[in-house]
Amino acid sequence: MNLEASPPLAETLGVLETAALLRELTAGLIAVDDFDQALSGLVRITRDALVGVRWCGFTALRAGEPAGVAASDATLSGLDDLRYGADTPAMDAIRRREMVGAEDLGAEPRWSGWTPRARELGVRGVISAPVDIDDQVIGAVTLYAGESDVLTPGHQLTAMLLAEHAGLLLAAVRDRERRAVLAGERDAALLGEGVIGQAVGVIMTQRGCPAQDALDVLRTAASSLSIPLREVAERLVSTVSRPRDN
Incomplete structure (x- = not known):
C-alpha cells in the first residue's frame, strides 16, 4: 500500500474506537437474517464510527449468483460494483487476498479506469480489505476518505480487524438466512x-x-x-x- 509508515500517533485510530466499532457491528447484525440488509448495516455503521472515513462500501461475490454491493452513500455505489471489472481496489483485494489501498489517489497509477471516476466523486484515499464469509461468498470492505493523507496505519489495522469480524458476522447472517428459508419451506409443506x-x-x-x-x-x-x-x-x-x- 502507498501509505505512510509512521504518521504521528494522534493520527492513528485508537484501540477503543476500533473496539466500539466492532461492538456496534455485532449489536447491529446479531439478529439480522437477510444478507443484503446486513451489508447495508455494516457499511453505514462503519462510515459513522470511523474518524477520517467519509464513505464505506462492500463488494460480495457469490457463487452462482450476481455480485452483491452495498454503499453507505448512494452516489458512490457504482465504485463497488463490477462495471470496472477486476481493476478496482475491492477486486484487487479479493483477487490478491490481501489489503490494498492508497492514501492519495491523485498520485495513484493503479486502477486506471476506476481512479478517475472515484476522484470525480470526491474520493481522495482508499483502503480495501478482503473478507472471507463462507465457501460460497467472499468479498471486500472498502473505506473511502474525502481528503488525501488522512488514512493511516491505524485505519489499516482497523480495516484488517473489521474484515475479520465482518466475515464472522456475515457468515452467521448467511446461516440464519438459510435456516429461515428452510423453515419457510417446511412450513409451506406443513400447510x-x-x-x-x-x-x-x-x-x-x-x-x-x-x-x-x-x-x-x-x-x-x-x-x-x-x-x-x-x-x-x-x-x-x-x-x-x-x-x-x-
Missing part, C-alpha cells in the same frame, strides 16, 4: 399437508389470522401439551368435525 392444513384452516377461521400465525398457534399448543403437532391438529379437526347434540 399443504392433510390434517395440519385443515387445522390451520380452522384456526384461521376462528381467529381471522393468516396461515403462518395459525400454524404458530398450533405449534404453541403442541409445545404446551408436549404432544406432536400432527396429534394436536387431529384433535382440533376431530373436535370441530364432531356432530353437536341438539
